[in-house]
Amino acid sequence: MLIIDDEDDIREVAALSLESVAGWDVVTASSGAQGLARAIEHKPDAILLDVMMPGMDGPTTVQELRKNPATAKIPVLLLTAKVQSSDQRRFADLGVEAVLFKPFDPLTLSDQIAGVLGWS
Amino acid sequence: MPTKPAAQSERKTAPELTAAIDLLWTRFQPEIRKRVDLLDLAVAASAAGRLTAEERETAHGAAHKLAGTLGIFDLDRGTVLAREFELITEREDKFDSTAAGRMASIAAELRNLIENRK
Numbered sequence: 001m002l003i004i005d006d007e008d009d010i011r012e013v014a015a016l017s018l019e020s021v022a023g024w025d026v027v028t029a030s031s032g033a034q035g036l037a038r039a040i041e042h043k044p045d046a047i048l049l050d051v052m053m054p055g056m057d058g059p060t061t062v063q064e065l066r067k068n069p070a071t072a073k074i075p076v077l078l079l080t081a082k083v084q085s086s087d088q089r090r091f092a093d094l095g096v097e098a099v100l101f102k103p104f105d106p107l108t109l110s111d112q113i114a115g116v117l118g119w120s
Numbered sequence: 121m122p123t124k125p126a127a128q129s130e131r132k133t134a135p136e137l138t139a140a141i142d143l144l145w146t147r148f149q150p151e152i153r154k155r156v157d158l159l160d161l162a163v164a165a166s167a168a169g170r171l172t173a174e175e176r177e178t179a180h181g182a183a184h185k186l187a188g189t190l191g192i193f194d195l196d197r198g199t200v201l202a203r204e205f206e207l208i209t210e211r212e213d214k215f216d217s218t219a220a221g222r223m224a225s226i227a228a229e230l231r232n233l234i235e236n237r238k
Contacts, residue, residue: 007185009148013192016140020132052184081188081203103191103199106141107134 001113002044003028004035004061005079006053013106014048014079022110032056036064039071046117048100051080051091062094075117079104145193145237152189152234158182159205159227166220173213180209186230198233201226 001024005011008030015026027042029035033056039047047065051058058078065071078091081102091099098116100109113119132140162179165171183206190198205226208219215223 007189009144009151009189010192012144012148013141016144017137020137020140023131081184102188103196106137106192 001026002035002038002042002047004030004032004038004047004053004058005050006030007050010050010079010102014104014109017104017106017109018113021107022114024110032058032061032064035061036068036071039065039074040068043070044074046075046077046097046113048077048079048113049096051078051082051087059091059094062096066095077113077116141193149234149237152186153231155182155186156227156231156234159186159223159230162209163220163224163227166215166223171213171215176209176213180206183209190230190233193237195233195237198230201230201233205230 001018003011003014003018003026005014005028011028011030015028018024018026027038027044029038032053035047035049036056038044049058049061053061056064058080062076062078065074065076075097078094078096078099079102080087080091080099082088088099100112100116104112158179159182162171162175165175183202186202187199187206190196190202205223208215208223
């Protein structure tokens with residue numbers, strides 16, 4: 001699992017959660033550009049991607065991931081604190097697997113992700 | 121059906137995870153305090169009638185981050201308050217006395233929550 005989020009606290013709690021609760025291997029990145037490089041390098045099973053980041057934001061990062069054959073098919077779950085319905089419609093148009101909301105529950109985040117992705 | 125990634129890391133029990141999150145809280149609390157400082161700056165500038173668009177946007181961004189973060193650390197009330205501050209500061213640079221008072225009240229309650237998290 002690759003987690004891309006510019007906020008250190010969110011990124012570290014999410015990583016701790018997925019490693020500790022589900023036992024997944026987690027790689028992290030603090031920007032969209034770094035995330036693209038990590039995605040190519042590590043070929044994660046899925047990407048948990050923050051929406052609002054300085055520089056390359058989440059939606060732009062999704063577009064860049066989709067352009068590259070090496071990363072085009074990696075499932076992406078957006079992570080956002082935005083709750084407005086207009087934002088949700090915009091995110092749905094990106095073709096991501098799901099939109100998850102901050103704050104998340106560290107105890108159940110991995111179940112939420114596994115459920116969305118149909119991981120048995 | 122795709123399968124879940126193989127478990128590689130050492131799993132923790134719920135109490136162990138909570139203890140690990142508490143350690144992260146201790147580490148990140150100074151940064152979280154700084155976000156509330158930005159809310160206070162906007163409140164003070166607004167009260168003095170000199171809130172700039174940049175200060176308002178900075179406070180709005182800090183409130184957005186607090187809204188996303190505090191609930192993760194079991195401060196659900198903090199997320200609700202920060203989201204309210206975020207909505208108040210979404211567009212306007214000038215606030216009536218009711219909104220300004222509410223912003224001050226939210227910032228104070230957020231600081232209290234953050235300082236007193238067990």
